[in-house]
Amino acid sequence: MQAGLESLGIAVPPTYVELAELAKARGVAPGKYVDGLGVTRMAVPLVEEDTVTLAARAARMAMEAAGCAPEDVGMLVVGTETAVDHSKPVSSYVQGLLGLPTRCRVFETKHACYGGTAALLLAMDWVRSGSAKGKKALIICSDIARYGVGTPGEPTQGAGAVALLVSDKPKLLAFENGKTGAYAKDVMDFWRPLYSKDAVVDGHYSVQCYLDALEGAYRAYQEASADAREDAGGEGQYSDRFAALVYHVPYGKMSRKAHRHVRTLDGDKEPDASFDRLVGPSLVLPSQVGNIYTGSMYLALASLLSSSREDLTGKQVGLFSYGSGSCAEFFSAVVQPEAQARVKALGLETLLEKRRALSIPEYEAIMAAREKLDDKPAEETPGEGFRYQGTRDHKRIYAR
Ligand code: HMG
Numbered sequence: 001m002q003a004g005l006e007s008l009g010i011a012v013p014p015t016y017v018e019l020a021e022l023a024k025a026r027g028v029a030p031g032k033y034v035d036g037l038g039v040t041r042m043a044v045p046l047v048e049e050d051t052v053t054l055a056a057r058a059a060r061m062a063m064e065a066a067g068c069a070p071e072d073v074g075m076l077v078v079g080t081e082t083a084v085d086h087s088k089p090v091s092s093y094v095q096g097l098l099g100l101p102t103r104c105r106v107f108e109t110k111h112a113c114y115g116g117t118a119a120l121l122l123a124m125d126w127v128r129s130g131s132a133k134g135k136k137a138l139i140i141c142s143d144i145a146r147y148g149v150g151t152p153g154e155p156t157q158g159a160g161a162v163a164l165l166v167s168d169k170p171k172l173l174a175f176e177n178g179k180t181g182a183y184a185k186d187v188m189d190f191w192r193p194l195y196s197k198d199a200v201v202d203g204h205y206s207v208q209c210y211l212d213a214l215e216g217a218y219r220a221y222q223e224a225s226a227d228a229r230e231d232a233g234g235e236g237q238y239s240d241r242f243a244a245l246v247y248h249v250p251y252g253k254m255s256r257k258a259h260r261h262v263r264t265l266d267g268d269k270e271p272d273a274s275f276d277r278l279v280g281p282s283l284v285l286p287s288q289v290g291n292i293y294t295g296s297m298y299l300a301l302a303s304l305l306s307s308s309r310e311d312l313t314g315k316q317v318g319l320f321s322y323g324s325g326s327c328a329e330f331f332s333a334v335v336q337p338e339a340q341a342r343v344k345a346l347g348l349e350t351l352l353e354k355r356r357a358l359s360i361p362e363y364e365a366i367m368a369a370r371e372k373l374d375d376k377p378a379e380e381t382p383g384e385g386f387r388y389q390g391t392r393d394h395k396r397i398y399a400r
Contacts, residue, residue, distance in 0.1 A: 003127040003177075004170025004333060006136065007068070008302055009061025009163040010348055011054045012289055013045040016355050017363045019155055025360040026150065033155045038252025038283070042290030044358055045144055045159040047369050047376075051082045052093040052398065053386040054161035055142035059098055062138070062163035065346060066171070070098060074135025075105045075123060079116030079294040081192065082143045083108065084374070084396060090142065097386055097400055100138075112190065113248055114323025116141030116162075116294035121329070123166040124175055136167040141294035148198040149367055156251045158290025162298035171342060172305065173317070173333040180331035181220025183213045190324035197371060206324060210254065211261050213328035214247075214320055218262060221318075221330040237266040239278070242332070243315035244308065246282045246300045248322040250291040255279055255300070258320065281308040288352045297321050305335070305343035313337050 019039050020030035034040055045054070055078055062068075078091040089108030100106075109115045109122075116139060123137035142161035147153030189206035192199045222238060239245060239262050247258040256272070259279050263271035285303035292299055297319060304317070312335040322328040358366070378390035378397040387399040 001128050001130065001168055002170055002174050003124045003166065003168060004174040004336070005172040006165045006167045006169050007062045007066035008165070008172065008298070008343070009058040009063070009065060010160065010299065010302055010346070010351070011057035011061070012043045012160040012352065012355070013049055013054075014355050015046055015358050016041045016043050016288070017358050017360070021360055022155060026154070036253065037155055038256065039155060039287055039290055041288045042155065042157050043159045043292070043355075044157070044363055044366060047366060047373060048381050048383070048387040048389070049159075050373070050388045051078075051080050051084055051090050051142045051144060051161075052097070052396070053388055054144075054159065055080075055090055055094050055140040055163070056097040056386045058142065058161035058163035059094060059138055059140050061346065062165045063098075065342065066165050068136060068165060070100045072136050073100050073104055073138050074132055075126060075137040076100055076140075077107055077109055077119035077123065077137070078140045078142055079109045079119045080142050081110055081112050081115060081293055083110070091140070093396070093398065094140065097398060111327050112323035112325050113250075113293045113296060114321055114327045114329070116298065117321035117323075117329055118327075120164060120166065121180070121331070127166060127168050128177060132168070134168070136165055139164045139166055141292070141298055143293035143295060145291040145293050146198050146370075147201065149364060151198075152203050153199065153201050156291050158292045160289055160292040160295055160299065162292070162295035162302065164298060171336055172339040173335060175331065175333045176316075179221065179225045180329055181217045181222070181224050182327070182329045183216030183220060184327040185209075185213065185216075187324075187326050189326065207254065207257065209324065209326055210248070210322050211257065213322050213326050214258055214261055214330070215265060217320065217328045217330035218265060221332070237263065237268055239263065239266050239318065241316060242278065242318040243310065243312050243335070244282065244304050245278050245318045245320070246297060246304055247279070247320045248297045249283065249286045249300050250296060252283045252287050255283060285348060285352065302343060302348060305340050306346070306348050308340065312340060
């Protein structure tokens with residue numbers, strides 16, 4: 001049985017910080033953030049937004065795009081590293097906000113940025129095995145990346161959610177059964193202790209851990225793919241079989257380093273030469289949003305389908321998901337007819353253009369206010385859509 005993405009949805013906060021402005025405020029050359037890291041803007045959520053509201057908004061877009069009724073969903077998983085409770089999963093709040101049925105498996109997964117991929121691959125097996133019995137799985141990657149004001153990680157923050165509707169009717173991508181390579185290693189490159197809102201990171205070491213994991217997962221993928229033998233000992237570049245490569249993108253430059261590494265492993269003497277062609281379109285949206293952790297690679301995938309000028313129909317795309325700590329997976333999928341038209345119709349570029357720039361003092365005030373959000377007394381807030389209003393009797397209250 002085929003399994004894959006029937007639709008997707010994206011949610012980003014309506015506000016962002018211009019990285020050139022942030023650089024000036026921190027006394028850094030703007031070129032370091034914009035060209036050195038490859039990020040132009042980073043999304044910053046307002047105080048009424050959290051992982052739950054972002055997830056619910058993204059899910060609603062994915063369901064509407066596919067004409068999916070709530071009762072069609074048989075599994076709802078949220079991959080996140082920005083949980084809102086030690087026990088109750090983000091997915092339960094989302095189930096309530098979206099009115100999803102009680103006959104549904106609902107839970108949350110965590111492994112840094114890999115948490116959403118773990119859920120996606122699980123859902124794929126659920127559909128393929130026949131256990132889904134025609135139902136769909138809603139997989140949502142939702143996160144708010146936070147390193148703290150004035151730290152080296154600050155320009156690599158971001159916020160957003162990507163919802164993936166998985167079914168036996170893949171209208172966007174069909175994932176290739178069995179073609180996946182995993183790599184995991186216990187490392188301390190990036191983590192967030194239970195007592196902290198901000199992530200702790202050994203930045204340069206994390207880059208090396210990412211590249212080591214990429215190498216391990218890419219080699220495992222080659223071994224797992226039935227067609228890998230054709231290339232064994234050959235001169236050709238293995239990654240040329242992909243029409244595009246989508247890497248986990250904490251910041252655009254990391255994708256460049258990743259691609260250079262893959263091409264070097266392939267024996268390419270000019271490992272940067274294919275970057276614009278194979279990777280460029282996947283970075284259009286991420287460069288405007290920043291790191292959204294679990295959703296980063298899927299935002300890059302949406303960017304590829306929405307921005308590529310090439311007709312990708314029937315072509316193979318390679319995907320690399322990395323979660324610090326660490327676990328990584330390299331897998332692949334085939335682009336379905338009209339997938340690009342369907343994703344373009346979501347108007348993702350327009351969604352990003354409609355956002356408002358925050359001044360640096362506004363951004364810093366929001367960062368400070370977010371520190372105390374989890375026990376803010378609930379109050380009525382004006383506005384529309386899903387909104388976090390605070391807590392009452394230790395319960396999080398949401399408006400819809
Ligand atoms: P840094 O040390 O401040 O920056 O932090 P740098 O000195 O390494 O400079 C960055 C780049 O800018 C360099 O380019 C410089 O040359 C260049 P590179 O050598 O790397 O090609 N540069 C300039 N370019 C143009 N004009 C200039 C200029 N000046 C310098 N004037 C670091 C960088 C990424 C370490 C930091 O931002 C950080 O710690 N970020 C967070 C960690 C991170 O994102 N790690 C990525 C791999 S781990 C991962 O992806 C998992 C993650 O998503 C978490 C999860 O799994 O949940 C993070």
